[in-house]
Amino acid sequence: MKVKTFTKVILTLVLGFCFLQKPAVQAAVANDAAQFTISPVYPREQRPDTTGYFALKTRPKTTVPVKVKITNLNSDTDVDYIVRVGNATTTDNGAINYTDFKTKKDPTAAFQLTQFVPKKERTQQVTVAAHKSTTVSINLRLPRQKFNGTIAGGIYVERMTNAHVDTKSKLSAQNHFAMTLPVLVSQQKHPDQVAQMKLKAVKVQKGPKISATLRNTRPVLFGKLKINAQITKQGQTKVLAQRQVQNYQVAPNSTFNFLVTDHNQLGAGKYTLTLHLQSGKRKWNLRQNFTITGSQGVPFTKQKGWLGLSQLIWLLIGFLVLLIVILCGIIIAQNKRLSKKNK
Structure with missing residues (x-):
């Protein structure tokens, strides 16, 4: 019997920017189960006050080399990795996804990060020898046109599927491990912070x-x-x-x-x-x-009213109360007539 279990480890360096908050980041992303690490190799455009992710101050019509070092921690096996560039989007749960590969450019945006990357470099595959490191290069080609604020995205590195079969249970397991390094590109010393x-x-x-x-x-x-x-x-x-x-x-x-x-x-x-x-x-x-x-x-009949009872029940209760009042009124009126006749 074969059962596929998918375990995806997405280690994203979440950057919660606001006036009083600095992003919490680290110099490299690692996970013991994934058996590999990724770390940024900073270009000269890297802002000096930030580490652990790419925060680039760029100039129009220039090319910025963005490099990611992948280290294979497995001492016995060469491993294949896929490296992709994505754009930053906001999830419906209020988190930033730095590697969205599907969403089209928002109408309010001047550029997306992937527009700066040559098509052949947006997706790359690399093999890293056991217990060795390899550096993957991605060139950001900035347009002539200047832009304000920050353009955000990320570099996504996924270890290609490594499957193994448990000889006792005969279960086939497939584990997917991926890590992300955010990339923030701006052209001003102090990027625009006026959100709308x-x-x-x-x-x-x-x-x-x-x-x-x-x-x-x-x-x-x-x-x-x-x-x-x-x-x-x-x-x-x-x-x-x-x-x-x-x-x-x-x-x-x-x-x-x-x-x-x-x-x-x-x-x-x-x-x-x-x-x-x-x-x-x-x-x-x-x-x-x-x-x-x-x-x-x-529907009105399923809406809840006072004490959590449905509106239909209250409608029936109201009808019964009204019916009782009418019957009581009829009985009282008849009793009065009988009393007058007896007199």
Whole structure:
């Protein structure tokens, strides 16, 4: 019997930039199980106050050699590695993915990191001898056009699949190990730190599942983002659904979907989503109206009311109470008539 188990170790150096926060990084990325390490070989464009990742101050129309040293810690086996260059995006969970290979360039971005890399260098394969090191080179070719802020991405190194079969259990295991070094490219001594968050759209799916599409329209990377989302009926102030998060990180010129709620009692109708965002001294207050259709919202009969009971039960209780009151009224009226006749 064959069972494939996939264990992917992504060791990304997360950079939580904001006014009062410096990125926590290390000089090399390593993992005992992966049996290899990667470390940056800095070009002269490396900013002197940063280590452990590439933070490059560049000039237009120049070529910057970015090199990664791969060390094979396996003392017996030569190992193949694949090296890829990706762009930085923001995940829906509020983390920065420095090696996104699929997302197209955001409309608000002037460039993506992969635009600076020759196509043949965006994906490379290299074999590293046992207990040896190899350096992989990637050339960043900067355009003539100047750009503001920071362009972010990363270099992703994955050990090619090493499979083995346990002779006792006859289980086949495949382990995937990968590591990432962030790459930040800018042209100013002090890159722009003025971010701008916008509410692009409110998405409503059956459930109803409600999410906000948020976009950072500036080439600024920042972290420690707090989000407070509230849903009210249009024109009212009573909060019907709410979600709060903190420590989100946002990549430059990126878009992500923030899930406001996927478990609520909102029926069909018109609503307002209000978002309060804060990162250090940065603050944004965003608002947008949206509509939940009959097919998207919770049916009235399934909506919960007082004491957690469904609206249908309360409707039946109300009907029974009204019926009892009417019957009592009829009985009292009849008793009064009988009393008058007897007199």
